[in-house]
Structure formats: C-alpha cells, structure tokens
Amino acid sequence: MRIIPRLAGIEINAPRGSETRDIDVADDAHSEGALSFHPMDQFIVKPLFGDGAIHWYTPTNVTLWMALTVVAVLALLVFSTRGRAVIPTRGQSIAELAYGFIYKMVEDVAGKDAVVYFPYIMTLFMFIVLANFLGLLPMAFTTTSHIAVTAVLGMLVFVAVTAIGFVKHGAGFLSLFWVSSAPLPLRPVLALIEVISYFVRPVSHSIRLAGNMMAGHAVIKVFATFAAITAIAPLSIAAVTAIYALEVLVSFIQAYVFAILTCVYLRDALHPSH
Amino acid sequence: MADETTTHTDAAHATAGADAAHGGAEAGGLPQLDFSTFGNQIFWLLVALAAIYFILSRIALPRIAAVLAERNGTITNDIAAAEELKLKAQEAEAAYQKALADARAEAQKIAADTREGIQSELDVAIQKADAEIAAKSAEAEKEISAIRDNAMESVAEVAKTTAADVVAALGGEADAKTIAKAVDARLKGA
Structure with a gap:
C-alpha cells in the first residue's frame, strides 16, 4: 500500500x-x-473513526471484523435455521452439518461426558472458522492472525481444561503427568517432560493458528505486490490464486485443528489416567 | 491507508520511536507484536466470544438440536409405520395366496367330481348299450338260424319234389317215402 x-x-x-x-x-x-513491500500492513490495528490512540474500548478494525464474524454466525446458524424445516433448506443443511461435525468430534474425541462442553467448543470453532474465512475477503482484517487473539483463545482452553481437570479429579488430575505404565525410575523424567509439554500446549495451540493465518496472508500480499510489475504479473496473479485456494483450505483446517486439540485436551482433563 | 503512509514516513525520517501509538509496527516489527493494541483486541475478542456463545447456547444450538431430534423422530416413526404396513401387506398376500390355493383345490375337487359323475353315467350307458347290443345280436342270430332252418327245410322239400318229378320223368315209380329217405340221406351226406 x-x-x-x-x-x-x-x-x-x-x-x-x-x-x-x-x-x-x-x-x-x-x-x-x-x-x-508491506505485506504486514494488513495486520495493523487501526481505529475505525479518527486517528487517535487505541484504548481498550476504542472501536477498531478488530471490532468491525469481529462484529462481522458474529453477524456471520447469526446468518449461518440462526437466520438459515429460522424455518426449522424437517426437510432442510441449503442454508439449514450447512448449519446442521456444522453442528453435527463438531458434536460428533466432541463425542468421539473427548468422550460422551464431554458433550456438556459442546457449546463452548462450537463457539471457538465457529469464531475461528468464520474469522478465517472473512479474513480471506479482499481488504479484510484477519482477527485470527493476531497472537493477542489466538493467545486468549488458547489460554481460555488451557485454563478451562485445567480447571475442569482439578474440579473433576482433585489432586488425581496430576496423575496425567505420572506415567504409571513406564518403569519406575523413568517416571520422574517423564513427569517433567509431561509437565513441560502441558504448559507448552497453549503456546503451540495459539501460535499455530496465528502463524498460519499471518503467513498465508503475508505471502498473498507479497505476490500481489509483484503483480504491479507487468512482465511477471500473470505469474504472480496465478500464484495469488493458487495460494488463495490453499488459504481457503488452511482456514478451515486450522479451525478444525484448534477444535480437535481442544477436544483432546478436554479428554485429558476428564480422563487423566494414561 | 493514507494516515499510515504519513506515520510511516514520519517514522522513517524523524527520530525513531517518536510515534508511540504505532511503535511496534513502525519500528519494522510485526503489527502482531504491537502490545499497545493487545488490550483492545482482547476486549473485543471477549465481547465477540460472549456474543457468539450467547447466540449459540440460547438460540442456534437448541434450535438445531430440536430440528435434528424432530427429524430423527419423524424418520423413526416413518420406518415403524413402513414396517407395520409391510407386515400388513405380507398378511394380505398370505391371505390372498391361501384363498387362491383354496379356490384351486375347490376347482380341482369340482372337476374330479364332475369327471367321476360323467364316468359313472358313461359306464352305465355303455353297459346298457352293450346289453342292448348283445340282446339284439342274439335275437338276430336266432332269426338267422330260424331263417336258415326254414331254408334247409325248403331245400329238402324242393329236392324231394324235384326228385319225385325226376323219378317220374324217367318213368320210374317211387313212393314218396322212399324218395324222402333218399333225399334226406343225400342231404345229410352232403
């Protein structure tokens, strides 16, 4: 720009x-x-009105695109199902498909007793997948490309899962780190590794999403900048198209990965024994 | 974008770090690491998540669950009804087959009875006819033998008369008794 x-x-x-x-x-x-080249300019947080300082309450482009995400959720899951038809319309089919997809994932991965947390996981999945897709619109701001956003998402999962683990099992939740199937001398070492990996979870969980989103969008922008040079414009536009297709796939896959990892962590919290 | 351009050129030409608001981004770093915007992003994220959670848990998910449950119920009912109808159809088919078999058996019985009746009537008629034929042929035979006897008698009579005439014509003299004896002997010998 x-x-x-x-x-x-x-x-x-x-x-x-x-x-x-x-x-x-x-x-x-x-x-x-x-x-x-300014592939990173698309990630700058700006106030929507005026050019003042950004306070926590300032309506920014983050506000706008998160609001659009909420609107998309409304359109997809509420507006499209308003008919409550036994024979679904196209929109209602998509809503039911999303519902069934996440419900089955929670049931299969996290277990039958985890379905009470299904609305929470559905919220995370719908927010991420729709924010990712909205971010693919030209001139859009991708909220999920920010580590501030994904870190909060990751920490929410981490804190919630840890709390659930301790509430359900008390100190017994710590058996998650004590690999009872391993030989006794190895167990302290394994426990250390398990604890480290447990605390790395929210980091990898959030950086994976933000990194994927940021990298894809930045690469598209770089290729788009090359399109200004006439000789390589066709090549660069073809590359943008190809990467865009890849990004559509990545947008969904990252939301899916985030949701399924949440389910895996939840299963660990509900059934900590190895 | 225009304001970004100005701030950028400011940052590039004026003293670095003067632009506090966009410090992270303008120092060549990632906008993602501009901590001054974190509070803003986190606040709006939590607002958005709360809104989505509210929408999902209060409206969307119960509604979709109800629709899916209703559909499952409808499908289960329909399958049950179809099962029932199928059973009924099977019953009806069995009844039909039974009726068909009964009718066929009845028809065969009737045919056999009829055939039997006709056969017995036929037998009686044949016997009667045979008897009649036998009687008629016996009568005819009797008549034939009577005619034959008459014929033989006539032949003997003719022969006797002829013989007497022949003897007379030859100038012989013969009484009727002798001639009759000779003719009878001749007829028997023949």
Whole structure:
C-alpha cells in the first residue's frame, strides 16, 4: 500500500519506469531501512473513526471484523435455521452439518461426558472458522492472525481444561503427568517432560493458528505486490490464486485443528489416567 | 491507508520511536507484536466470544438440536409405520395366496367330481348299450338260424319234389317215402 505514493512520486520525475527501474526503487527503499513491500500492513490495528490512540474500548478494525464474524454466525446458524424445516433448506443443511461435525468430534474425541462442553467448543470453532474465512475477503482484517487473539483463545482452553481437570479429579488430575505404565525410575523424567509439554500446549495451540493465518496472508500480499510489475504479473496473479485456494483450505483446517486439540485436551482433563 | 503512509514516513525520517501509538509496527516489527493494541483486541475478542456463545447456547444450538431430534423422530416413526404396513401387506398376500390355493383345490375337487359323475353315467350307458347290443345280436342270430332252418327245410322239400318229378320223368315209380329217405340221406351226406 505504501509503495504506491512513492512509485508515483518517482514516476513524475522519470519517464514511465521500466521493470528494472521499479525494482531499483524497491531496492532503494529497502536499503533505506523501510520495507518496500508491506505485506504486514494488513495486520495493523487501526481505529475505525479518527486517528487517535487505541484504548481498550476504542472501536477498531478488530471490532468491525469481529462484529462481522458474529453477524456471520447469526446468518449461518440462526437466520438459515429460522424455518426449522424437517426437510432442510441449503442454508439449514450447512448449519446442521456444522453442528453435527463438531458434536460428533466432541463425542468421539473427548468422550460422551464431554458433550456438556459442546457449546463452548462450537463457539471457538465457529469464531475461528468464520474469522478465517472473512479474513480471506479482499481488504479484510484477519482477527485470527493476531497472537493477542489466538493467545486468549488458547489460554481460555488451557485454563478451562485445567480447571475442569482439578474440579473433576482433585489432586488425581496430576496423575496425567505420572506415567504409571513406564518403569519406575523413568517416571520422574517423564513427569517433567509431561509437565513441560502441558504448559507448552497453549503456546503451540495459539501460535499455530496465528502463524498460519499471518503467513498465508503475508505471502498473498507479497505476490500481489509483484503483480504491479507487468512482465511477471500473470505469474504472480496465478500464484495469488493458487495460494488463495490453499488459504481457503488452511482456514478451515486450522479451525478444525484448534477444535480437535481442544477436544483432546478436554479428554485429558476428564480422563487423566494414561 | 493514507494516515499510515504519513506515520510511516514520519517514522522513517524523524527520530525513531517518536510515534508511540504505532511503535511496534513502525519500528519494522510485526503489527502482531504491537502490545499497545493487545488490550483492545482482547476486549473485543471477549465481547465477540460472549456474543457468539450467547447466540449459540440460547438460540442456534437448541434450535438445531430440536430440528435434528424432530427429524430423527419423524424418520423413526416413518420406518415403524413402513414396517407395520409391510407386515400388513405380507398378511394380505398370505391371505390372498391361501384363498387362491383354496379356490384351486375347490376347482380341482369340482372337476374330479364332475369327471367321476360323467364316468359313472358313461359306464352305465355303455353297459346298457352293450346289453342292448348283445340282446339284439342274439335275437338276430336266432332269426338267422330260424331263417336258415326254414331254408334247409325248403331245400329238402324242393329236392324231394324235384326228385319225385325226376323219378317220374324217367318213368320210374317211387313212393314218396322212399324218395324222402333218399333225399334226406343225400342231404345229410352232403
């Protein structure tokens, strides 16, 4: 985005710059210490109104795109099912499919006694999958590409699962870290590893999602910037298309992975014994 | 984007770090690591999650669950009804087959009875006819033998008369008794 005014400025002085000229400009800009490609600008949090400081309550583009996510949830799961038809319409089929998909996942992965937590997991899944898909719209802001968002999602799961574990089993929840099937001398070592891996869970859980979203969008943006260069524009547009298709897949898969890992952690909390 | 451009050029040309609001992003770092926006993002995330949770748990999920349950109920009922109808159809078919078999047996019985009746009538008629034929042929035979006897007698009479005439014609003299004896002997010998 920022490259445009600069190039425009150059082109006033130089007659219709060739490709090499453009790349020179880009290189110059790079050596200046500022990126000429700005694939990360799409992730900047901005106030919706005016240009003031961002307080916790300021309506920002985060607010807008999260609100759109909520609207999408409403449209998909409430508006489309308003008919309550026994023979479903297309929209209602999608809502039922999403419901069945997550319900079955919770039941199969986390166990039958975990279905009471189904609305919670459904909330996480619907938020992530719709935020991911909305983020693929041109000019969109991808809320799930921010570590602040995914870390909160990951910590919510971590705290909830740990709390459930201790509430259900008390100190018995600690048997999750004590591998009773291993030889006795190995158990303390394994316990240490288990504890570390347990505390790494929310980190990997959240960074996986944010990293996938950020990387995909940044790569699309880089290729989109190359499309300004006439000679490689077709190649770059083809690449953008291909990566976009991949990103559609990744958007769903990451939401699925987040939900299924939540189920796995929940199963550990409900049945801590190995 | 325009304001970003200005802030960026500011950051690039003016003293670094002067732009506090966009410090993380403008220092060349990731916008994701701009901690000044974290509070904002977390606040709005929690609002959005609460809204989605409310929508799902109060409206969407009970509604979808009800629809699915209703559909399952309908399907189960329909299958039960279909099962019942199938049983009824099987019963009806069995009854039909039974009726068909009965009718066929009845028809065979009637046919056999009829055949038997006709046969006995036929037998009686044949016997009667045979008897009649036998009687008629016996009568005819009797008549034939009577006619034959008459014929023989006539032949003997003719022969005797002829013989007497022949003897007379030859100038012989013979009494009727002798001639009759000779003719009878001749007829028997023949």
